[in-house]
Amino acid sequence: VGSLLSSYGWYILLAAVALYLLVQKVSRSLAARPRGPGAAEAAEEPDVVVRRQEALAAARLRMQEELNAQAERYKEKQKQLEEEKRRQKIAMWESMQEGKSYKGNLKLNQQEAESGASTSAVPKSKPNKKPLRGGGYNPLSGEGGGTCS
DSSP states (O other): OHHHHHHHHHHHHHHHHHHHHHHHHHHHHHHHSOSSTTHHHHHSOHHHHHHHHHHHHHHHHHHHHHHHHHHHHHHHHHHHHHHHHHHHHHHHHHHHHTTOOHHHHHHHHHHHHHHHHHHHSOOOOOOOOOOSSOTTOOGGGOSSOSOOO
């Protein structure tokens, strides 16, 4: 036993100190932690729990009302879009019955809008420019020239 202590004494002492510190730390953490899963809830007062549940229910109700209002607005918007599509289809059908093209009416309306805008502005005349390349050269015909032989 004496030879064991003389050769490994310091190691045994350090291991004992480390084990003691580890036991102390574990016992502190176990004492600080609550015993059971319901211990924290049991420590709270019942009226606090009731108020928290009522606030949660009120928040849920408020959020549901906001969601319902958003859904109602969306439905109204969809109804308006459907009504507009229906009006467009009726207008197209009436123009088809009169013998006019719906797209032709659309183009005429656009031209009228453009002509109204163009009358206020002075149209610019394009200056005569000479062509960029001569008339005898065609880049698609190959190296030989423009004719086939």
